[in-house]
Amino acid sequence: MGYLHKSISFLLFFTIFKITIVENIKNKSFLYVNTYYFSEYPNNKHLFPFRQKNNNNNKYPSYLTNKNNQIFNSISLNKKAYDETYKTICNELELLKKENSDNISHIQTFLGFIEKYYHEIKKHNSCSPEIFLKLFLKYIETFKKYRYYSFPNVHKYDESLYEWSLEFWLPLIDQKNSRFLGTNNIKKINNWIEQGHNVFIFSNHHIEADANIIKYYFHINNAENISRNMLFIGGHKIRADPLSRPFTVSANILCIYSKKYIEYPPHLKEEKILFNHKSLNALKNMLNLGKNIIWVAPSGGRDRKNPDNEIQISPFDPKIIKTFNIFAKRSNIKAHFVGMALNTYNICPPPNTIDVDEIEKERSCSYSPVGLNLGEDIFDIYPQMDENEITDRIYDYVNDLYKKI
Template sequence: MIKWRHARVEGLENVQRIKEILGKGENVVLMANHQTEADPQVLSLLLQREGYEELAEKCIFVAGHKVTTDRLAIPFSKGRYLLSIYSKKYLDEGSEEEQEAKADRNKKTVTEMQRLMKEGGHIFWVAPSGGRDRRLEATSRFAPAKFDESSVGLFLLLAQKAARGDGPKTHFMPLAMWTHRLVPPPEDAKASVGESRSAQRAAVALNFGEELDVAKHGGRKKYPKAIEKRVNELYASWHRKILRKI
């Protein structure tokens, strides 16, 4: 359960910018860190509280396969638009037939993302790390997990294709999420479905950053590191300004 008195949303001017972009029929991709299965609901609830119900309702979450198989994750997925995909660390598991089915599922998901981008007017939430954040050994604090550069590159490529022939432009914006206290992830980065978990009433926060232009930040080669760095900066900024007040 969220401690609403301590819930925070930073960067509301950028949320307003998202609304304007969608109103023009263009797309927005939120590149975010990921801390708990509740992240889609936290994002939606906090946007609703700030008066952006339409954005909350329209957001499409690109999530791992466990959102539809894990008993803890399933309730948090209710009422959300989801596109599920297998992350790299799970693709090699199972029989050859199962691996082929996973690869086929991912292809269908990518095809649907391409269709939606070409259609325009959509907002996507993506966690390029491919998993949840974990504690840093040196400090025992949670920090955004390293982004998979190929995942960022995939969305850049899809956006580029969608824009061809006067197609809609896609804008990329960083988002830092501080939610791990609600349902802390297990220490093992590759946990199985049905893992032991706990939940509690806790503070949460979102920090929306301004758009990072792909061309100005080095194109597909350098952009993944640039937007990862910005998410980390937004996360650290929230710690400095807000955490001490909770």
């Protein structure tokens, strides 16, 4: 009887323990659940959990093809595997050069980026060789798939790239010192969307990967619906640059040429103006339906460092904000103008010069903290605000949010 009593007690304890674990995990994000049993590096437990080690039944992420699985199997994943993994990726890119003679210079640029990425993750032990290999094999595969892709006015994200797009930049992020603020405002956005409202998020812009960081912010805060459905206003370079394209196609994009790219080259000006008109008409139709979350960088580009080596938020273009305000009013659906501040500059800094006639010749990256601060509706903060004040108010508000991260 004593043995039976102990057995029943142990069984009850084990059952309660498992139920507790399951209930806790239910409240976590998808990426957390996938990594719950596979965390290999303790530094990745905080803001950015992601797979480091898989069990036999889930050896490869869903975004890896059979060919990439074979390459993965050829790598001996031990403590010295970083070098072998790096060489394997470089060899794949050399093969890619032979297949893409018109993109050799871009691939060479990416080789430089990979070298920096490799040194950073090895130095900070922020990513296993296994994950390093998986991420870049998928990048190469996506590069091939979309190298000649012509973006429509509204691009719907490639669902097969969703998980990969969240994971790619994470090994460069110092989780311990990163700051994600304003999460209490996510619930407000969800409530507005449920009511059929439109939400515009006006933000500064630091790096090409900002859309990925923004998506991840919402994803890990139980707002995958926002992460998947947010529409990003995208300019010329993120579509034209073959190296940026794999990340661009992983997000919903409304394609618009910014004013500095309309004029160059001159013979394409009319074509670009017509393209923008079609994009804006598509936007009007979307706003008339409601339930949109639209991210906009009113500066029209990325923030740069000033002569004192300080990052300054670029001025917001009043015409851009005025255009969205007019469209919001004409839709006859309530709209919210939310502020957001991004501090992502160091993980993939842009060049200090702006060349409208060429793709960037160098890509850099470094392991660094990031920051994102989601604000409130500017109309709630300044209910008596005059329309002519909107741009200045939003710009000042985003700067205030930025100071906290």
